[in-house]
Amino acid sequence: MYDDISKEELIKLFPEMEKGGRLRPKGCVPRQRLAVIFPYKNRYSHLHIILNNLLPFLTRQQADVTFFVIEQSPTSTFNKGAVMNIGFLEAEKMARFDCFIFHDVDLIPLNDSNLYRCGPQPRHFAVAMNKFNYKPPYVDFFGGVVGMSREQYRTVNGNSNLYVGWGGEDDDIFLRLRRKGFPVARYDLKTAKYDMIKHTRDEGYADNPYKEIFLKSAAKRQDIEGLNTVKYKVNKVTFDHLYTWITVSINNVE
Ligand code: UD2
Ligand code: MN
Numbered sequence: 001m002y003d004d005i006s007k008e009e010l011i012k013l014f015p016e017m018e019k020g021g022r023l024r025p026k027g028c029v030p031r032q033r034l035a036v037i038f039p040y041k042n043r044y045s046h047l048h049i050i051l052n053n054l055l056p057f058l059t060r061q062q063a064d065v066t067f068f069v070i071e072q073s074p075t076s077t078f079n080k081g082a083v084m085n086i087g088f089l090e091a092e093k094m095a096r097f098d099c100f101i102f103h104d105v106d107l108i109p110l111n112d113s114n115l116y117r118c119g120p121q122p123r124h125f126a127v128a129m130n131k132f133n134y135k136p137p138y139v140d141f142f143g144g145v146v147g148m149s150r151e152q153y154r155t156v157n158g159n160s161n162l163y164v165g166w167g168g169e170d171d172d173i174f175l176r177l178r179r180k181g182f183p184v185a186r187y188d189l190k191t192a193k194y195d196m197i198k199h200t201r202d203e204g205y206a207d208n209p210y211k212e213i214f215l216k217s218a219a220k221r222q223d224i225e226g227l228n229t230v231k232y233k234v235n236k237v238t239f240d241h242l243y244t245w246i247t248v249s250i251n252n253v254e
Contacts, residue, residue, distance in 0.1 A: 002108070002197055004045050005052045011241050014055050020094075021067035021243035023058060032098040032117055034065040037087035038105045038243075039080045041072045046105045046197055051242060053108045060112055066095070067243040073235070076253040078205050081159035081169035085230040086248050088153055090237075094244065101125070101147045106197040109145075113191045116147065121185040122177055123147040127192035134193060142177075142184060143170035144194065156180050158227025160218065161250075166201065168211030175218040176226075 017023050024030070036054070038047065047069065058065050070087040072078055084102050091097055099118035107126055114125060126144030128134040148156075156176040163169040177184060186192060208214075231251050238245040 001053050002049055002195070005048050007048055007242065010048055010051055010055075013052075014242075017055075017241055019241065020239040021241070022065070023055060023067075024064040025059070025062040028062060030062055030064045032064070033095065034063055034099045034101060034116060034118075035068060035087075035091040035095075035097040036065055036101045036103050036116075037068045037070060037084060037091065038103055039072075039078075039083040039087070040069045040105055041078050042074065042202065043105045046199070049197060050103075050105055050108060054103075057109055057112065058116060061116055063116055065116070066091070066097070069243045069245045071245065071247045073247065073249045073253070076250060077164050078166075078202070079161065079164045079250055081163050081172070082161040082230050082232065082250050083248070084169075085158045085161065085227050086232050086246070086250075088158060088227065089230070090234065090246050091244075092150070097150065099147055099149055100153055101145065104144050104196075106199055107144050107194045108197065110193040110195060111191050114187055114193070118147050118149045118152075119185060122149075122152050122182050123185045125187075125192055126194050127186050128189040128194065130195045134189060140171070140174050142174040144196075146170075146173075152177075152182060154227065156182070156226075157222055158230075160214065160221065160226055161230050162214050162221075162225065163208055163211060165208035166205050167208050168215060171211075171215055172218045175215070176222045179219045179222060 160172045233249045235247045
């Protein structure tokens with residue numbers, strides 16, 4: 001299931017999807033409507049490999065889910081926190097989603113009991129990964145795949161937009177959650193198990209050298225910087241068969 005697959009093959013495999021990338025079960029109306037948000041830049045093959053895995057997985061979980069690809073313009077350094085904020089805001093404009101799942105484009109869930117739904121606590125889904133010998137790398141790890149309700153994401157003021165380059169944004173939102181009194185929910189290591197498709201660091205995605213400094217002020221900044229201050233421009237929206245694809249520029253950088 002980790003082999004490359006073309007978009008055309010995927011469309012043939014999942015003809016029942018609705019325009020804009022919505023999958024929903026026949027014969028029942030799920031209680032939650034999910035938005036899966038992929039922060040994305042130049043990972044075309046990963047995107048289709050992950051969909052080849054997530055589509056059957058979420059079909060088995062009887063999910064009503066719409067996929068959003070939020071693509072940052074190619075010339076600027078990737079800012080995953082800002083891209084996730086944009087995904088949340090743009091998805092909100094399209095429909096009333098109950099649950100937002102922010103999903104690395106290279107993480108494949110391995111256990112069907114890892115239920116993609118939101119609850120009273122924000123959930124960290126990707127606890128155990130091949131990359132870290134199927135154990136969390138540290139106690140407060142909140143990276144990879146996480147789920148939050150609309151209210152939870154709004155209460156913490158989303159992600160910080162300051163983390164340009166690799167690292168830190170996941171620890172920042174963990175501190176935001178803690179400050180607002182949200183304990184994080186996690187399934188056990190057998191359930192919350194993932195494989196990361198093997199990859200090297202993307203070009204132009206160097207470690208953010210300021211991440212430790214920013215993390216010190218995470219709690220102080222939280223209400224004045226985040227979802228309520230993200231500056232962006234939508235360049236194009238495409239309602240494709242497999243996903244709603246939104247290309248964006250951040251902070252006036254084309
Ligand atoms: C870890 C975290 C991830 C994030 C990152 C640091 C895990 C499982 N995940 O991932 O959640 O916190 O560290 O910021 O530990 N992306 C692109 N194009 C790019 C760069 C990134 O599409 O050029 C997206 C893509 O969805 C990718 C995600 O951002 O999966 C995280 O980037 P990564 O896979 O390079 O980082 P990684 O594996 O160290
Ligand atoms: Mn990765």
